Amino acid sequence: MNMTMEQRITLHGFNNLTKTLSFNMYDICYSKTKAEREAYLSYIDEQYNADRLTQILRHVAEIIGAHVLNVAKQDYVPQGASVTMLVSEGPVMEVPTEALEESPGPLPNSVVIQMDKSHITVHTYPEYHPDEGICTFRADIDVSTCGEISPLKALNYLISSFDTDIMTIDYRVRGFTRDIHGHKLFIDHEIGSIQNYIPDEIKSLYDMIDVNVYQEHIFHTKCRLKNFDLNNYLFGYTREALSAEEEKAIIENLKWEMDEIFYGKNIP
Template sequence: MSEKLKLYGFNNLTKSLSFNIYDVCYAKTPREQRDYIKYIDEQYNSERLTKILTNVAEMIGARVLNVSSQDYDPQGASVTILLADENMRLAKNDEVEDCVSSKTVLGHLDKSHITVHTYPEYHPETSIATFRVDIDVSTCGEITPLSTLDYLIGNFDSDIITMDYRVRGFTRDVSGRKLFMDHKITSIQDYIMPDTLLNYDAMDINVYQANLFHTRMLIKEPELSNYLFNTDIYEIPPKTRLEISNRLRREMLEIFSGTNVF
């Protein structure tokens, strides 16, 4: 499947990537916790998220048709971008040239989009604050979102990452034979740079018969100084540093495993 497939008509495969990252931070006092939430809201407001998703659209060769963004009170932001395959040329009356019906276009537009939502949170008793980003990319046609993974990982402080990829529908080759997959994949990790993977422990749960792929990644060697919000590590006694490190690692392991393991 390394060569480009010769298809009959439009590629009807729908490819969906769900990308979730978690950033964990130690914020001891209520003021530090509030300041962390404020910092996250400023760093990842709807304007910056729109720029990130627009770059994602360009990377996968999609045309941005519409952008909707919103910042929320007290915290959080979301962005939705409607996409079209660059191979689809839209006329001013929203009809498609090149022998593709307008009904097909509407279906295509409904299937091709990028969304992002942010979820900052903290608990006053644990002194642990977390920031979650959910990005969903759904494409129809030749577009595949997997090539954007390194870019997405690099644009967020990614301590824990969960990714789901699925392919639905079918297209046909010129002889009429159904094709339920138009590209080679054994794992989502195949589309992540080796240098990036070196920083994480990763595990897969794949259902090949159903074209379902799931990967989880956990940062290997977190440095405590990177997880202290507005606190100098040298102001903390060694014993307290160890306690904080254990608390942060516990939080990461529970998020990674999806269960309260302690």
């Protein structure tokens, strides 16, 4: 059911729709030696430890208007971290009509929304190839809410919180709610693409592919950084330290790695 901003629906009870944003980001790096790779992982572990991730998730909660009920966080050995945050509804206020429009960025600070049975999680996965010098850092974030407002409102902040070469973003609306006549509503806002929640200056940096299943309210967008500057992918040194043969081989390995991650398959 498509609804315009003029069609304000009176619901029977609470809005039971569950809206879930899954955000995966990848940072890719090349280092020559095992010691350098381990140094890169230590750097990533420090940059994105459980305390830093908790700060990011708390800000996400602020953006979507949630009250934090409980935080569980853990740093792992040898690397990686997790944070799980249980959040609840805030004081009930009138939600402005613009909150249902496709527009980038967080909601105004004055907006507090009604949510229940909601959570925000993040898990990190630093790793490296045993032979080829490739290191990858992946962060998986899920923002799942019940209520009127989509967690997509926090997407811009999440993108800006990580150094991202490749992003995979999924958004899905599950369940249903009812109007006062008992008629089921399986979605309560218009959405054509996740890209509509990403500002133009960010979109201009990435090649993007959409795979959407509109009838199932499933939206999927993959993003890959357009510009390739080798110096941004070297840890501890610059391309000036490389021979022409080394530089060519490293670029080939990095782009191969990025292709496989972006397309989700091994490329022979």
